[in-house]
Amino acid sequence: MAPLVAVKNLSCVWPEGDPIFVNVTFNVNPGDIIVLQARSGAGKTTLLKCLAHLNLYHGTVEFRGKTPKSHGVPKYRTYVQYIPQRPSLLPGTPRDLIETLSTFHSRLTPEHFAGDLHRAMKLAERWGIAMELWDRPWGLLSGGEAQRLSLAIPYGLNRAEVLLLDEPTSALDPTSSATIEKTLVEEVRAADSALKAIVWITHSEEQAARVGTRFLHLTPTGIQEEYTNEV
Template sequence: MTEVLLSVQDLTYTIPEEKYPLFHDVSFEVNKGDIVIIRGPSGCGKTTLLKCLSHLNVYKGRIELFGKTAKQYGVPTYRTKVSYVPQRPSMLPGTPMEFLKTVHGFKSRQAYETSEADAVENALKLSEHWSIDHDLWDKGWSELSGGEAQRLSLAVAVSLPGAVVLLLDGKNTDGAASNRILPHPR
């Protein structure tokens, strides 16, 4: 029997100051273990949809994770369960390692019994598996290529406990790196 991980009902998003919605009445379900790819032309709302799913945009409709809304979880706790990997993580301040430690230290993550050392170890193991040079963890985000930044951001998301990873624009990774990323079990 399949378990519904994410349920979206009548999701509508209107860009502030715009008259018509970017998308409306979108409904779908994602089962635990599913991999879903959202495709479409530039500007059609893929990024906005993922931001709604991760509760980073204000929307109309209902989004449930394991049958509960972000409000029922509490938004900070919900966001620990749904990780959004941006298209341009190079816009972040500091280094990927500082980001990992900061995100791990959020109060909303205290429910997970993972030490900072374990989170770092998990991230470094992923780096090794995905052929990411360990030195990149200590470089500034702005010093990294788009693909390096996105792979490190994905390593942060996957190394921390959670239920969903929302990834944008996998084109930023090279083919060999993509082949190493996909087979890794969560």
């Protein structure tokens, strides 16, 4: 099976610093929910940002056999989409973000966009998000509201094939977390969904055990597969 994302010999060094990690090589395959584990500060967020082509790195990252540049970086970022740990730091409103991401696809028409927004809003509503919050600046939303909105956006767009989730439910209560986990796992398994795989950072061992199909441990010298749960 061809990998969705192939990561080869990735390393990341901040200017004037030691490398955060080197020699990171792994594939993301269809159906994977990869839990990325490491101690705090080991570089999990940095690695996800490298995969989304949001950080400088050495080595190669390919999605469906092509580099981000050959896909076109904005379009690549809608296929391999990073959802930040603190969406409240994003500029503009959730409606602005979904509109911007929509325009990265040339097939977009006003009808497509209306459909995308409607799908995202319906899901967010099921998650307890009122319609007016789509027009509130990210910085004025609560952490939990911002997390739910930022997860509803790729669902609405239905174009992300790989989601890179950075502690996506850290601001949510256990019931809301469980609902969101269930939706995401179902999306990866659904035949009619664009979403094929997730790389998921969580500090909750319980959540890792519930959602993970593979477990990768990041260290300064590389990445190791811990064990595999058969689904």
